[in-house]
Amino acid sequence: MSTPPVLDRGRAAYQAHRWSEAIAEFDRAERENAIAAQDLECLATALILVGRAQDGVDALTRAHEAFLGAQDTAGATRCAAWLGMHLMGLGDRARSAGWFARAQRLVETDPAAGPGQGFLLIPEALGALYAGDAARAADAFDQAAEFAHRFGDPDLIALSYLGRGHARIMIGDPEAGLMLLDEAMVAVTAGEISPIPSGIVYCGVLQCCRLAFDLRRAHEWTRALDHWCEARPDMVAFSGQCQAQRAALFILHGAWGDALAAAESAKERAARGDRDGRFSAWYQHGEVHRLRGEVDLAESSYERAAQTGYEPQPGLALLRLAQGETKLAQSLIRGAVDRADPAERRWMLPAVVEIELAAGDVMAARTVADELDALQRTSTMPMMQAIVDQAEAAVLLDEGDPRAALLRARRAWTRWRELDVPYEAARCRVLAARACRALGDEPSASMELDAARAGFIDLDARHALGATEALTVSEAPGRAGGLTPREMEVLRLVAAGKSNRLIALDLYLSEKTVARHLSNIFAKLDVSSRSAATAYAYRHGMAE
Structure with missing residues (x-):
C-alpha cells in the first residue's frame, strides 16, 4: 500500500527540520486517519520543538497508545519514558511519576524489547546528581550506558555520556568528564541523535563547561548550538537557552550592549515556549544592569528571574x-x-x-x-586559575600580606587579560593598586588605578568606576591641591617644560590620558594655563 501524499510531505518536512510545516501535514494526516505511531511520535517532537509543550505531550500520549495497539512494546516504553521526562520538566510531578511507573511495568513485562530500562535510569541519576550524590549518579548513568550500547540506541548513549561527564566533573575529575562530554557532542554534531536529545545535550554540555570553568569549550559549543538553532528557524525549544548562554559570554568579554540584546532575545524566546530559558534570560539581563550600576533595572530583572523558582x-x-x-x-x-x-x-x-x-x-x-x-x-582551566589568584590576592591584602597579594593580583590580571575578560582584569588592577599603596609605592598604585579607571570607563561600569575614584581620593590624602599621585607626576613634568607628547612617552600613557590629567590638575588648582600650574608647582615644592 502506498503512503498517502500528506504523510510523505509531513515526513519530508520533519527530516528537513521544518517543524511547523511538519506539524500541519501530520495534523492533516491524523484527521484523515492515515498516520502511524512513529509519525505521531514525530508530530509530538515537532510540537515540543516549536514551544507547544502541552500539545506535544498530548500527541506523545496518542503515540504511546498507537504503539501499544501495534504491540510494539519498545515504542510504547520509549514514549512512556519521554512522557515522564517532559512532564517532569513542566513541573507536573504526579503525572510524570505515573508515566515512569507505566514505563517500568512495560519493561518488566518484556525486558528484551528495547532500551527502556536505560531511559528509566536517567531521572534516577539526575535526582542523585542534583542531590549532591555524584558517585551514585555516575553509577546510574554507567548502567544507562550499558543498556544504550546493548541495544544500540544513539539517543540513550548521548544522554548517558552527558550525565557521566557531569558526574565526573562533580566528583573532581573534570578532564575525564569533559572528554565524555566531547564524545556526546561528536554524536550530536554528526547528526546521529534525534532533535530533543540533541538540544538536551547541547544545553547540558554548556552548563557543564560553566561548572568546569572551561571557557574555550563554552565558546566552541555555544557557536555550535547557535548554528544548530539557526538551521531550525521555527524552533523555540532550546533557542532561549542558547541566547542566554551567548549573553553570558558577551558579559565576560565586556560586550555588554550585545549581552543585553542576547538577553532580550532569550526573554522573547522563553516567553514563546522555551521554559528552561526563562531564568537565565532574566538573570543575565540583571547582570548587565548590575555591572552598569543601573540598580533599579537590575533589581527588577533579578525579581523576574526569582519568579521562575530559582535564586538569582x-x-x-x-x-x-x-x-x-x-x-x-x-x-x-x-x-x-x-x-x-x-x-x-x-x-x-x-x-x-x-x-x-x-x-x-x-x-x-x-x-x-x-x-x-x-x-x-584538579583543574587546568585558565579561568579557574584566574579566579583563584584573584580571590587569594583579595584575602592576602586583608590578612596584611600586600607583597604576596601583589604577586597574585598581577598573575590574575595576566590570566584575565589572556582570556579577554576586561572587567575582572580591571578589578585585579584595583587590587594591585591597594597592594602597592600598602607597600608605600604610590607611583605604581597611581598607575594601576589609572589603568583600572580606563578599563571601567570603556565598559561603562559605573559603580566600579565610582569605587575606584573614591579609592584614589580617600586612600591617598594630604597631597597639595588634592592631586592624585599620577596627577602630581604629570604636574612635575609640566613644570619641567615637557609637552603632552613627551609626558605620555615618559609615563607610558596616551596623549588623550595626559590631556585628561592636565584638565583635572587645572580644575583642582584653580588655574587656567600650563605656566600658572608650573608656578604653583614651584611654590609648593613639587617641581624638580
Whole structure:
C-alpha cells in the first residue's frame, strides 16, 4: 500500500527540520486517519520543538497508545519514558511519576524489547546528581550506558555520556568528564541523535563547561548550538537557552550592549515556549544592569528571574553589596550557598570571598579561598586559575600580606587579560593598586588605578568606576591641591617644560590620558594655563 501524499510531505518536512510545516501535514494526516505511531511520535517532537509543550505531550500520549495497539512494546516504553521526562520538566510531578511507573511495568513485562530500562535510569541519576550524590549518579548513568550500547540506541548513549561527564566533573575529575562530554557532542554534531536529545545535550554540555570553568569549550559549543538553532528557524525549544548562554559570554568579554540584546532575545524566546530559558534570560539581563550600576533595572530583572523558582545568586547579593547593604548581602550569599547543589555552589564561591571581606569576616573569606584553591588543583582551566589568584590576592591584602597579594593580583590580571575578560582584569588592577599603596609605592598604585579607571570607563561600569575614584581620593590624602599621585607626576613634568607628547612617552600613557590629567590638575588648582600650574608647582615644592 502506498503512503498517502500528506504523510510523505509531513515526513519530508520533519527530516528537513521544518517543524511547523511538519506539524500541519501530520495534523492533516491524523484527521484523515492515515498516520502511524512513529509519525505521531514525530508530530509530538515537532510540537515540543516549536514551544507547544502541552500539545506535544498530548500527541506523545496518542503515540504511546498507537504503539501499544501495534504491540510494539519498545515504542510504547520509549514514549512512556519521554512522557515522564517532559512532564517532569513542566513541573507536573504526579503525572510524570505515573508515566515512569507505566514505563517500568512495560519493561518488566518484556525486558528484551528495547532500551527502556536505560531511559528509566536517567531521572534516577539526575535526582542523585542534583542531590549532591555524584558517585551514585555516575553509577546510574554507567548502567544507562550499558543498556544504550546493548541495544544500540544513539539517543540513550548521548544522554548517558552527558550525565557521566557531569558526574565526573562533580566528583573532581573534570578532564575525564569533559572528554565524555566531547564524545556526546561528536554524536550530536554528526547528526546521529534525534532533535530533543540533541538540544538536551547541547544545553547540558554548556552548563557543564560553566561548572568546569572551561571557557574555550563554552565558546566552541555555544557557536555550535547557535548554528544548530539557526538551521531550525521555527524552533523555540532550546533557542532561549542558547541566547542566554551567548549573553553570558558577551558579559565576560565586556560586550555588554550585545549581552543585553542576547538577553532580550532569550526573554522573547522563553516567553514563546522555551521554559528552561526563562531564568537565565532574566538573570543575565540583571547582570548587565548590575555591572552598569543601573540598580533599579537590575533589581527588577533579578525579581523576574526569582519568579521562575530559582535564586538569582550571586548577582542579587552582589547588587546588595553595591548598594551598601553589606550585612544583607552576606546573609543572602550564605543562605544561597547553603541551599545550592554542589555544582552551583562552586560558581558562587568567588562572590562569597568578595562579600565576606566587605563584611569584615576575613576568616570566612580565607576558608572559601582555600576551597577554591583545592578545586583548582584538579583543574587546568585558565579561568579557574584566574579566579583563584584573584580571590587569594583579595584575602592576602586583608590578612596584611600586600607583597604576596601583589604577586597574585598581577598573575590574575595576566590570566584575565589572556582570556579577554576586561572587567575582572580591571578589578585585579584595583587590587594591585591597594597592594602597592600598602607597600608605600604610590607611583605604581597611581598607575594601576589609572589603568583600572580606563578599563571601567570603556565598559561603562559605573559603580566600579565610582569605587575606584573614591579609592584614589580617600586612600591617598594630604597631597597639595588634592592631586592624585599620577596627577602630581604629570604636574612635575609640566613644570619641567615637557609637552603632552613627551609626558605620555615618559609615563607610558596616551596623549588623550595626559590631556585628561592636565584638565583635572587645572580644575583642582584653580588655574587656567600650563605656566600658572608650573608656578604653583614651584611654590609648593613639587617641581624638580
